[in-house]
Amino acid sequence: GENVEQHPSTLSVQEGDSAVIKCTYSDSASNYFPWYKQELGKGPQLIIDIRSNVGEKKDQRIAVTLNKTAKHFSLHITETQPEDSAVYFCAASKGSSNTGKLIFGQGTTLQVKP
Amino acid sequence: KAGVTQTPRYLIKTRGQQVTLSCSPISGHRSVSWYQQTPGQGLQFLFEYFSETQRNKGNFPGRFSGRQFSNSRSEMNVSTLELGDSALYLCASSDTPGGTEAFFGQGTRLTVV
Numbered sequence: 577g578e579n580v581e582q583h584p585s586t587l588s589v590q591e592g593d594s595a596v597i598k599c600t601y602s603d604s605a606s607n608y609f610p611w612y613k614q615e616l617g618k619g620p621q622l623i624i625d626i627r628s629n630v631g632e633k634k635d636q637r638i639a640v641t642l643n644k645t646a647k648h649f650s651l652h653i654t655e656t657q658p659e660d661s662a663v664y665f666c667a668a669s670k671g672s673s674n675t676g677k678l679i680f681g682q683g684t685t686l687q688v689k690p
Numbered sequence: 691k692a693g694v695t696q697t698p699r700y701l702i703k704t705r706g707q708q709v710t711l712s713c714s715p716i717s718g719h720r721s722v723s724w725y726q727q728t729p730g731q732g733l734q735f736l737f738e739y740f741s742e743t744q745r746n747k748g749n750f751p752g753r754f755s756g757r758q759f760s761n762s763r764s765e766m767n768v769s770t771l772e773l774g775d776s777a778l779y780l781c782a783s784s785d786t787p788g789g790t791e792a793f794f795g796q797g798t799r800l801t802v803v
Contacts, residue, residue: 608790619694619780619794620733665733669789677723677746678782678789680733 578603580668582681589656590689597684599666600648606668609642609649610678614663624651627671656688692717694783694795702801708769711798715762715783722764723792724756727778736779739764740787771802 579602589595601609607628612620626633626640626649633640637656642649653660663685667678695714703709715722724736735748739758756766762783768775778799782792 608788610790610792612794617796619696619796622791622793625791667733667789671788671790677735677738677748678725678733678792679735680725682732 578606578668578679580666580679580681582666582684584684585682586685586687588687588689591656591658593656595653595656595660595686595688597651597664597666597686598648599650599668599681600646601668601679602647603668603670603679604647605670606647606679608669608671609640610667610669611638611640611651612665612667614665614683620665653686656686658688658690661686661688694781694793696779696781696795696798698798699796700799700801702803703771704803705771705773707771708767709771709800710765710767711779711781711800713764713766713781713783713795715764715781716785716793719783719785719793720762721784721787721792722758722762723782723784723789724764724766725780725782725794726750727780727797728776733780736766738787738789745787768800773802776800776802 581600610625614620639652666681721740723738738746758764778797780797784792
């Protein structure tokens with residue numbers, strides 16, 4: 577069945593260091609891969625996404641890479657700041673097909689220590 | 691532009707009761723999806739509506755239902771509540787169906803006692 581595995585489950589870094597979160601998906605028909613950041617008491621916030629026709633996308637300190645052959649994608653955060661501390665979720669979707677829906681990973685709790 | 695609005699923010703219900711949650715999507719968005727978030731199961735897809743039609747449904751019992759109105763606002767209903775239904779229910783809106791570029795509301799925290 578459809579599945580997204582996310583690692584690590586917790587990640588602690590020093591302010592200024594980089595953080596990398598990795599996800600693997602099972603359904604080769606997936607073509608859309610968003611990343612969400614969830615702070616305590618709030619809903620998930622879309623921070624970056626990538627589609628299957630692109631290998632890498634960058635937005636300031638955040639980047640996402642996609643390897644369709646290996647069916648995995650990663651989130652890279654550089655120059656981490658304390659406000660980056662949150663739970664991060666990866667997800668995969670088949671886009672606008674009739675069976676399109678977001679399948680989420682289990683989440684990574686990122687702690688950035690000042 | 692206003693974001694996704696979910697009401698109420700918090701609910702406490704008794705086992706056996708039913709509950710209705712509401713979601714107003716971002717203006718102009720016609721796709722509304724619902725997700726259940728629990729510590730044990732994470733974020734799980736409930737259903738998706740686009741232009742008042744249910745396009746997709748997750749693996750939840752028939753006690754979970756929803757609908758979408760002509761103004762794209764959506765409601766979900768849970769009947770005969772069980773303790774295990776306690777969760778954060780999240781609504782996401784998008785201008786295209788299928789989960790792409792979906793923006794979430796703050797959720798409704800449902801506690802069943």
